Amino acid sequence: MPKARDQRGELPQLESQVRGLELSEAKRLRGLESENGKLKKLLADAMLDNAALKDLLTKKWRRPLSSERLSLMYVPRSS
Numbered sequence: 811m812p813k814a815r816d817q818r819g820e821l822p823q824l825e826s827q828v829r830g831l832e833l834s835e836a837k838r839l840r841g842l843e844s845e846n847g848k849l850k851k852l853l854a855d856a857m858l859d860n861a862a863l864k865d866l867l868t869k870k871w872r873r874p875l876s877s878e879r880l881s882l883m884y885v886p887r888s889s
Contacts, residue, residue, distance in 0.1 A: 831839065
């Protein structure tokens, strides 16, 4: 029966690396991997915010007429 693999096929390689670790090293590695995952999520959120802000800055804005309530109004660009 073949060994289990994750989507990238790295599980057997990781198993061989982890077999040589002591318990304290394995716990430290698990903690670092967890922190790395959290940091990746934070980076993805920041990149999404950045893209949204860039998109907002490229839009064409105009001042509303005195009868309009909003202080700024989005005007879609005509193609």
